[in-house]
Amino acid sequence: MHDARDAEDALLLEHGDHGALIAAYHDVVVQRCLVATRGDSGYDVAQNVFVRLLQELERGKTYAAPYRVVVHKVVDWTLKEHFAGGSTELPLAEGWDAADPADPYAEIDAGDLDTLWAGLPDGDRDVLDLRYVRGLEIEQIAGRLGKKRNAVDQALHRAHTRLRAVIAGG
């Protein structure tokens, strides 16, 4: 599911279009920082994530992993420093991404929506795609898929149950 976006990111990196990259990840970085901090300090942390991402881009740093993985790792790293009481305004330390030398990106790289919804019937996945990727209303989804509203609600309920199980499993 991420492949197309990863390819776009690779092109943006190749062309040095840092503005497009920062814009592409702006909302997800802000959302993650707000969710983690549970307060307005999340905006400050997010700002420092962007500054750090840009510092690395301007230094010409390259990555073996897709750029989205790098973004999420920088968010993780910056939040970790924030909660440890450290300054998140400083540039990232050399080797910042080496928390797991075996494969620092494995967890994030494997965690796309297909993985999240694994085990759900195809019909449910169609509902989830329309709801959480395309943003359709419940009635629109029912109409589009020829289902009753109740069937759409049940598919969403199964997805939430699945998601909660994933969270509970760590």
Place this chain on the structure above:
Amino acid sequence: MAQLFDEWAAALARGEQPDPLDFIRRAGAGADELARLMDRFLRARPRAEPDPELVDLARGWIAGTAPLAQLRARQRLRQDDVVDLVLDEFDLAPAKRATVKRHYQRLESGQLDPARLSRPLVGFLARALKTSVPTIVSWRPRPLEAAPAYRAVPTAAAAEPLLHAASVTREPVDDDDEVRALFIATL
């Protein structure tokens, strides 16, 4: 809790910028679980295609132009124009113009935290600058030490003095209670 997650995730998919703090607050005892669900989903979700105006904003931010100044320049407004609009909207006495202007300049330059703006003011600025509240609140000037030595300024309106675009400070700037309540809302 499932309904809150559903509303939030669907709003994200529609390209809105839902305030996750609002959803987490509404979750009550389920706040921790909702926050974990949200974070897991944010990691898994493919990024959206950015709005071209957002790309322009990011490019300006990289060049060292204050985001709020860019948004203002896009509407061909000067700082004085915005100040006049604020005075008019909130029925402030003309004698308070200089105070409003100082606050606004500090907001634009990153010396005031946009997350502390009162709801009426941030909502008004969003309407006046034809943007969204989350855009105003979430974009801050790039710190000067990280910005290029020679920054490109796309328009004259955006070239107005950028004071100290370092990290946001929360120092009180003036002592007019009415103006202060607009720009620095009580937490």
